[in-house]
Amino acid sequence: MAKLFEPFQLKSLSLRNRVVMSPMCMYSVWAEDGRLNDFHVTHLVSRAVGGAGLVMVEMTDVDPDGRITVRDSGIWDDRHQGALAAIGEQVHHYGAAFGVQIAHAGRKAQSESLSPVGPSAIPFSDRYRVPHALTTDEVRQMVDRFRAGAARAVAAGVDVIELHGAHGYLVHQFMSRVSNQRDDVYGEPTQFGREVIGAMRSAMPVGMPLFMRVSGTEHSPLGYGLDDLVTMARVFQAAGVDLFDVSSGGNLPVSVAEFPGYQVPYAEAVGRSTRAPVMAVGCLDDYALAESVVAEGRANLVAIGRGMLRDPYWANSAALALGEHTLLPAQYHRAIPMDRR
Numbered sequence: 001m002a003k004l005f006e007p008f009q010l011k012s013l014s015l016r017n018r019v020v021m022s023p024m025c026m027y028s029v030w031a032e033d034g035r036l037n038d039f040h041v042t043h044l045v046s047r048a049v050g051g052a053g054l055v056m057v058e059m060t061d062v063d064p065d066g067r068i069t070v071r072d073s074g075i076w077d078d079r080h081q082g083a084l085a086a087i088g089e090q091v092h093h094y095g096a097a098f099g100v101q102i103a104h105a106g107r108k109a110q111s112e113s114l115s116p117v118g119p120s121a122i123p124f125s126d127r128y129r130v131p132h133a134l135t136t137d138e139v140r141q142m143v144d145r146f147r148a149g150a151a152r153a154v155a156a157g158v159d160v161i162e163l164h165g166a167h168g169y170l171v172h173q174f175m176s177r178v179s180n181q182r183d184d185v186y187g188e189p190t191q192f193g194r195e196v197i198g199a200m201r202s203a204m205p206v207g208m209p210l211f212m213r214v215s216g217t218e219h220s221p222l223g224y225g226l227d228d229l230v231t232m233a234r235v236f237q238a239a240g241v242d243l244f245d246v247s248s249g250g251n252l253p254v255s256v257a258e259f260p261g262y263q264v265p266y267a268e269a270v271g272r273s274t275r276a277p278v279m280a281v282g283c284l285d286d287y288a289l290a291e292s293v294v295a296e297g298r299a300n301l302v303a304i305g306r307g308m309l310r311d312p313y314w315a316n317s318a319a320l321a322l323g324e325h326t327l328l329p330a331q332y333h334r335a336i337p338m339d340r341r
């Protein structure tokens with residue numbers, strides 16, 4: 001049996017396999033009210049039909065101003081729960097687990113009508129606006145927004161929540177001296193993240209795992225490196241993170257050469273040091289490569305982004321290519337080669 005298709009259990013979360021649909025902003029909330037719509041139903045449920053073990057909803061923001069664009073998903077209001085719950089129900093129906101990535105864009109809010117905020121009044125680049133530096137009180141209120149967002153996600157029936165601490169969004173902004181030059185208690189790089197994790201945990205059932213996406217390195221001598229990140233990950237783990245989803249970059253406008261598996265060493269390092277399970281992501285859509293990452297114990301889960309945009313059935317395609325019995329729903333079994341039925 002391919003290791004990629006072995007089940008995975010973490011606390012109350014049961015996955016049928018190790019394939020995760022990576023969170024991806026679709027910029028398709030046409031009503032600009034944060035509410036997921038018919039597009040998201042088809043988009044997310046089709047990846048459950050396509051065999052993914054876990055379907056993770058795109059970056060979903062705890063504050064209207066915490067969006068990148070006005071067409072992003074939101075969880076700042078109870079009105080957001082219904083659509084999320086309806087999608088989750090269908091995702092479950094097709095055998096996948098359902099999660100949501102909770103976030104705040106901070107200084108990376110781009111739509112003209114949104115007001116960017118950040119740890120300090122430092123813009124991401126000269127093409128971005130200067131963010132309002134949050135006061136100490138405003139940071140405390142922000143922590144509470146993450147708690148409320150997590151509570152709404154739980155009420156909507158998710159199996160897992162991922163905190164977005166990567167790609168230069170608000171939690172990451174606090175972790176880096178590039179964007180955080182505060183002189184209050186939140187100048188310490190892990191303080192905000194720790195409080196957010198504690199607040200989210202307080203709104204989640206004890207058995208529900210909390211994932212955290214982190215950037216393993218900032219790809220610049222100006223920012224933090226892998227060793228610093230590993231130290232911060234240990235702190236976040238002690239605060240309540242159960243699994244790290246390890247990506248990289250996003251907090252400085254630098255371009256990074258991507259190649260198959262280029263971020264796997266970061267996931268491995270975090271896993272080795274924290275002994276927490278890890279998810280690898282980034283150019284892993286070659287089936288044999290994805291299988292080897294799990295089989296060699298380099299990561300517990302593999303997240304697929306663009307590969308699943310190209311092929312909603314990526315998990316099924318991988319299963320067939322790796323000689324597995326297929327995951328196709330019963331209605332489609334005539335499509336399975338005879339010797340695999």
Ligand SMILES: Cc1cc2nc3c(=O)[nH]c(=O)nc-3n(C[C@H](O)[C@H](O)[C@H](O)COP(=O)(O)O)c2cc1C
Pocket residue numbers: 022023024025026058059101164166167213247281282283284285303304305306307
């Ligand atoms: C259209 C698009 C939207 C994305 N939005 C998010 C997001 O909401 N949250 C996040 O953590 N990563 C986001 N990402 C990054 C992906 O989750 C993933 O980490 C990245 O694409 C690398 O994986 P891949 O090579 O399999 O695509 C996005 C990527 C794409 C292509």
